[in-house]
Amino acid sequence: MEFNQIETRTDEMKSDEVRCFENDLELISISLEAEVPEALYAGMKDFISGNNKWDQSKLISSAIANFLFQNGSDDRAVTEKYLNDIFNL
Known part of the structure; x- marks a missing residue:
């Protein structure tokens, strides 16, 4: 995944989504059942x-x-x- 794709995805996130940081990449956590x-x-x-x-x-x-x-x-x-x-x- 390109860095600009990560930026685009984070710009579209809602304010109530959980964010995690691992190394220099921002990862979005989701629940899974x-x-x-x-x-x-x-x-x-x-x-x-x-x-x-x-x-x-x-x-x-x-x-x-x-x-x-x-x-x-x-x-x-x-x-x-x-x-x-x-x-x-």
Whole structure:
């Protein structure tokens, strides 16, 4: 995604949307609701309870970035998230 596309998207945002800053890129957070198999939920819950640096949001975000990167996404933000998660930055 080009920087000017990010600027355009942020100009169109409503004032009540949540904004997060990661590195020098501005990212917009959204809520996501999904049904997952109970076994995956239990595994996620166990992982999070044993790793203080992780929470549900970070885990899901990391999993999505991993999937997109490994399936050919060429978006710079996806690649950056994927690499940061690999090196625990």
